[in-house]
Amino acid sequence: MSSTATDAAPSTGLKAGRSAAAGDKVFSGLALAAGAVILLVLAFVAIFLVVESLPALAPSFFSTQDSINSADTIWQYVLPLMGGTIIAAIIALLLATPVAVGIALYISHYAPRKIATPVGYVIDLLAAIPSVVYGAWGMTVLASLMVPIYGWLDQYLGFIPFFAGDPSVTTTGRTIMTSGVVLAVMILPIITSLCREIFIQTPKLHEEAALALGATRWEMVKMTVFPFARAGIVSSVMLALGRALGETMAVTMVLSPGIFTWSLVTSGRHATIPSEIALNFPEAFGMRQSELIAAGLMLFIITLAVNMTARWIVSRHKEFSGAN
16 A cells, blocks of 8 residues: 555656646747747838838839928928927926826835825826827816916026927917926826836835934935836836827827927927827828828837837846846
């Protein structure tokens, strides 16, 4: 009896080991397939954008159709759109990042639990609001509220090109800065949620050691929390930047597209790539469609560059932390 039980135990363990090995192989294969699918989709998107935009980028070789943009002015059409897209995203980041990091720090290290929990829920709910709602709010409410601010900026800081503009034009408030404020509200929950989770993961022993050495709570945050969360903060900001660069409906509803200028307080003088595509693509055909796809290709390149830069910054931080 005992001999039979002894022989059965190794057999059962061997079968379990084989089953686990087979499961590992299946999971590894599925993970590899998922990664390959992502790369294939990215490659197909890039190929589609390049092929469809070639008639606009080199019309003398690929097409003879007429368009509102001639062969020598296609970049004059795309570059202002790129400028408007980047400016709106930068305004959103400059406004949202310090506020989001402050809220996340308050929730994770300063607020009592009975306050931190509902505030965290409210921040998370902001991410669930559709972008069209943000756009309607920015167009009907925020734009009018920003008019006095734009008038003050034009009056006292009009010597700076960013704040110069005709007051009779800026009265609508539908400017690139208003779009940036709307985008800042939209990306605020992204940065806040990610930073909050990273701040909470800071090793408690490090925090307690800093406090035991006589550091104040703010000094403890500077010495332990921020160094630990630096890579995560950068990742959350870059993720929010990607959202701001690709946002369509909110910006389309707020802006009145027009000629690009450096003034941030002038209505009807900016457009972003997503809003330009959304407004014109349904009725576009031929060369005009290729021009809009070329603009989309530029947005694809910008977004790819942003993500590659974020990965480089995070990897550099990990290498630096490992060396220390």
